[in-house]
Amino acid sequence: MIIRPLAWQRIVWVALAAMTLFTLVVLFFIIGFIASKGAHVMTPEFLFGMPERMGKEGGILPTIIATIYITLLAIAIATPIGVGSAVYLTEYTRESPVTSIIRFGADALSGVPSIIFGLFGFILFVIRLRMGWSILAGGLSLAFMILPTIIRTSEEAIRAVPYNLREVSYSLGGAKSQTIVRVVLPNALPGILTGVILGMGRSVAETAVVIFTAGSSLLIPKSLFDPARTMAVHFYILAREGLSMERAYGTALLLIVAILLINVVAYSLMFRLTRKMR
């Protein structure tokens, strides 16, 4: 039997629509499921209370603080390096073997699995450099992990700055470095921020790196050298050891809400940027 092309198209349409519907249902089910089970756990006592009996009872305040510290530290380390690399790649060189080697480095680094960053951070920072399980070791390891993201997005943002803005600065006697700092970077800022915020989201979500470099202490960290447990690690331990399903759902919901908010900010910045360019 020969199926006519238009009939074929109709069959394919139905099949693809069914697959699409299925995919969307599965993806949104995950959020809906966590939200419905976790919503009632989200009380002020849970968010701002200290954990009791290893997290079986009480709140998750120390893990929220630890997550914020480690994420900010990772960003603070990775941003200058990432933006600096991007400035060099876009403003100081043409495409050459050197730039392709640098790009290869960034691409290959982005393909390294997180557990490897964890192993590396553990052996170098925790053991050899004697930092112990600490905010510092965790933040440094995460900085390695998010660097490629920041380089990539910054590079694109800087490349999108119109060339004549630079020419105006040069014609007014601006040096190259002045032009970059006063003209190029301010104009590329929204794009650079997008990369930084995406890196932030990845740091908040990461478990494998942090568990081996920052440890899993439930005390509120007071210095860079204190061990700490992030929300993602706390959730993993609660769920895996079956300590408290309720609190696991609550922590998961807070984690998802935080990451979705972070990513919404990043994407809306990117959206505004691309609209301005048109």
Add this chain to the structure above:
Amino acid sequence: MREKLIERGLLLVAFSALAMLFLIAYFIFREGVPLVAKVGVWHFIASTHWAPSRGQFGILPMIVGSLEVTILAVVIGATLGLSCAMFLAEFAPRGSVRVLKPMIELLAGIPSVVYGFIGVVVLIPWIRRTFGGPGFSVLASAIILGIMILPTVIAITIDALNAVPPLYKEGSLALGATRWQTLYRVQLPAARSGIIAAFILGMGRAIGETMAVIMVAGNALTMPTSLLEPVRTLTSNIALEMGYASGDHQAALFATGMILFVIIAILNTIALVIARPRT
């Protein structure tokens, strides 16, 4: 003079990603190589016995487990992801794509531990009821990883399809081809390298994923013989035992990481070769 210094400084900074890559490889290999040399390469990658307390370090079941789980996950993720991307890019009403695509991209940010958790509370009981067995299995890991890579695969595939010059599509339609014929015969081949890149990125995420897999794989040390049996991947082997390992045992975990490193490098190289546009 000052400008020259700034340029030199930035060049150094620009090499930092590459330097980090070497630093990571150096430290992983420095810990791992002596152990592999001690027990022998062949024993390490071809023996099926992993008993660190008795000095047996064979990781073959984990290599097989990792590859099995990853391939199956990519098959699931690619089938669903490609269908979804084709539908959204070509058949769905324009407005719905503008809303759905960013939403799908946002889902890429959901932490992997959450996917693992959903696997434990929803998927595993379902597999146990439907197919029997322990539930914790190759199948469960592959499904969870397949779903996890969906957002990435969908978003990049849509971009690849949209990047095909509209002239190709218009030409084909003008010749009387249906929209499906155009999509299948013209747009998909033209977007080929981008789509393959999407699958490869998904594959990289799947083979490197640790926490989600630990939660649903069952982590048994045996060679997986059926999809419904528990399995241990390279990544979960590292994460499960790192907490208490020391001496040769710890070195063996670094060596496991080394093998993972090598496998990913090989996969990426193959990917680069395949994805290179035909000339």
